[in-house]
Amino acid sequence: MHTIIRTEHxxxxxxxxxxLNDINLTVNAGEIIGLIGxxxxxxxxxxxxxxxxLKGEGAVSVFEQQPGSAISKARIGSxxxxxxxxxxxxxADLLKLAAAEGNHPLATNKLLKDLRxxxxxxxxxxxxxxxxxxxxxxxxALINQPDLLFLDEPTVGMDANSRxxxxxxxxxxxxxxxxxxxxxxxxxxxxxxxxxxxxxQKGRFTFDGSLQQLQKQHLGATITFETDLQLPIFNxxxxxxxxxxxxxxxxIHSTDGDQTLRALTPLLDRLHQVxxxxxxxxxxxxxxxxxxxx
Amino acid sequence: xKTFLAQLAFDSKRLVVRNVSFIFFSIIMxxxxxxxxxxxxxxxxxxxxxxFNLTYMGQMIVYSVLIEAFFSIASILRRDRExxxxxxxxxSPHGTLPYYTxxxxxxxxxxxxxxxxxxxxxxxxxxxxxxxTQWLGLIVVVLIGQLPLLxxxxxxxxxxxxxxxSLASNLLTFPMxxxxxxxxxxxxxPSWLQAxxxxxxxxxxxxxxxxxxxxxxxxxxxxxxIAVWVLLAGLVVVAMTRNEQRRGVALGEA
Numbered sequence: 001m002h003t004i005i006r007t008e009h010x011x012x013x014x015x016x017x018x019x020l021n022d023i024n025l026t027v028n029a030g031e032i033i034g035l036i037g038x039x040x041x042x043x044x045x046x047x048x049x050x051x052x053x054l055k056g057e058g059a060v061s062v063f064e065q066q067p068g069s070a071i072s073k074a075r076i077g078s079x080x081x082x083x084x085x086x087x088x089x090x091x092a093d094l095l096k097l098a099a100a101e102g103n104h105p106l107a108t109n110k111l112l113k114d115l116r117x118x119x120x121x122x123x124x125x126x127x128x129x130x131x132x133x134x135x136x137x138x139x140x141a142l143i144n145q146p147d148l149l150f151l152d153e154p155t156v157g158m159d160a161n162s163r164x165x166x167x168x169x170x171x172x173x174x175x176x177x178x179x180x181x182x183x184x185x186x187x188x189x190x191x192x193x194x195x196x197x198x199x200x201q202k203g204r205f206t207f208d209g210s211l212q213q214l215q216k217q218h219l220g221a222t223i224t225f226e227t228d229l230q231l232p233i234f235n236x237x238x239x240x241x242x243x244x245x246x247x248x249x250x251x252i253h254s255t256d257g258d259q260t261l262r263a264l265t266p267l268l269d270r271l272h273q274v275x276x277x278x279x280x281x282x283x284x285x286x287x288x289x290x291x292x293x294x
Numbered sequence: 295x296k297t298f299l300a301q302l303a304f305d306s307k308r309l310v311v312r313n314v315s316f317i318f319f320s321i322i323m324x325x326x327x328x329x330x331x332x333x334x335x336x337x338x339x340x341x342x343x344x345x346f347n348l349t350y351m352g353q354m355i356v357y358s359v360l361i362e363a364f365f366s367i368a369s370i371l372r373r374d375r376e377x378x379x380x381x382x383x384x385x386s387p388h389g390t391l392p393y394y395t396x397x398x399x400x401x402x403x404x405x406x407x408x409x410x411x412x413x414x415x416x417x418x419x420x421x422x423x424x425x426x427t428q429w430l431g432l433i434v435v436v437l438i439g440q441l442p443l444l445x446x447x448x449x450x451x452x453x454x455x456x457x458x459x460s461l462a463s464n465l466l467t468f469p470m471x472x473x474x475x476x477x478x479x480x481x482x483x484p485s486w487l488q489a490x491x492x493x494x495x496x497x498x499x500x501x502x503x504x505x506x507x508x509x510x511x512x513x514x515x516x517x518x519x520i521a522v523w524v525l526l527a528g529l530v531v532v533a534m535t536r537n538e539q540r541r542g543v544a545l546g547e548a
Contacts, residue, residue, distance in 0.1 A: 051385055052385075053381065053384065053385070070387045073385060073386060073387045074387040076385070078382075078385055080378065080381065082377075082378050083378070084377050084378050084379050084382060085377055086308060086373075086374070086377055086379055087308060087312075087373070088307055088308035088309075088311075088312035088313060089304070089307065089308050093304055093307060094304075096300060096303070096304070097300050097301065097304045098382075098386075099300075100296050100297045100299075100300030100301075101297060101386040101387055101388060102387070140382070
């Protein structure tokens with residue numbers, strides 16, 4: 001498989017503050033990577049190094065080039081945090097400037113239509129909402145048909161419809177074989193789209209793999225049912241962390257779903273409408289970050 | 295070339311056509327001052343008025359360029375960094391060279407526009423007459439003379455807070471205009487203030503314009519003064535840029 005990004009023993013510090021420490025990473029063509037971590041974990045710093053905006057210690061290559069080389073720049077589209085609200089400039093003006101940077105830009109009108117921006121194309125950037133500006137930034141990232149996309153908090157400020165449309169676009173880019181690195185605090189969205197998750201904690205990757213692999217390491221589950229039995233009975237079952245009332249249902253939070261389910265078996269005839277949910281990425285992430293804080 | 299032309303078109307809209315503050319402060323205000331002091335608040339003999347119409351045109355052209363560099367350019371460059379435009383261009387295959395070339399080009403065009411507007415008023419309203427070689431010389435002096443002001447404007451753009459930049463621009467522009475004799479003759483100032491005024495880049499540029507329009511011998515000290523200012527301000531800009539890049543501040547908000 002063709003390697004797009006490679007880092008070996010990458011380190012970076014702002015003065016005395018170590019932000020990235022011994023980062024080893026390989027990203028192959030066509031992968032969609034979800035890069036997650038708490039604020040200040042080093043996600044944006046890592047993206048900036050891969051883009052050539054910052055220089056770290058260690059080996060880094062993007063498209064087998066130094067980050068920031070003209071060749072790699074021509075193949076990368078970036079949607080960084082913050083939008084370019086340039087006074088006196090319309091969406092069409094900005095896209096025209098961006099399109100002039102590439103050799104085979106997409107047709108501006110089609111791109112605007114796909115991103116539902118066509119009605120605003122002659123509007124000044126300063127008059128757009130936060131979500132519309134985010135879509136403009138996405139359009140700028142896409143216009144030169146990049147092979148690799150860096151998306152840093154891409155859906156901040158977007159309403160539910162725009163977010164759904166955005167992730168549909170990402171799905172389409174996946175079909176086209178694009179490689180995408182996304183950071184986002186909306187973990188349920190990352191969970192849906194990413195092939196591979198990278199969890200960055202204190203400047204290191206503490207997990208690198210798929211959601212299924214992550215869930216295997218974290219056996220927690222939520223078991224929900226209706227019952228005529230009293231709540232304290234369930235508190236004493238193995239691996240039960242907490243039991244809550246949710247309207248007329250009980251919700252068991254277990255640290256080991258399999259173990260708790262086995263213990264529930266003798267009571268099954270008294271339980272109705274049982275559902276078992278494995279821990280979401282967000283649940284696991286919260287546990288990991290709480291452990292880190294402790 | 296395609297990238298540069300696109301950058302030129304992009305900047306023409308935001309820097310000139312849709313930039314109300316540039317039109318007002320750099321063109322209308324100096325033109326208004328010129329009309330006010332040459333048509334309404336007039337005193338002296340006919341010969342003195344004729345001479346004043348000419349010298350005050352030069353002074354207002356320099357004032358216009360000064361406002362443009364210390365307010366417009368400083369603020370535009372700072373805002374471009376803050377809004378992520380500079381970062382976006384750094385990440386593009388052609389880098390920031392077309393951007394800086396385009397900004398410089400439009401700065402020159404804005405200065406030429408000042409010359410055209412103020413020169414047009416001087417000729418059309420006040421009957422000022424210069425030979426074509428003098429007009430061309432005037433344009434050359436304005437273009438060269440704006441370089442140190444541009445450098446100072448670029449240095450100012452590294453001030454991160456908007457209100458601080460505005461304060462610094464005001465604190466530099468108006469005292470510099472005053473002490474270098476752009477508003478009234480430098481001979482009216484106390485001698486200690488004259489000594490300071492005669493070191494200002496605007497004084498050197500204004501002197502050169504006066505020498506040119508009055509056909510006096512060009513004093514090389516003025517050119518040397520401009521060159522020294524370009525050098526000093528250039529060193530400050532390089533030092534500030536390197537310092538920011540080292541600290542990673544140049545990334546702006548992106």
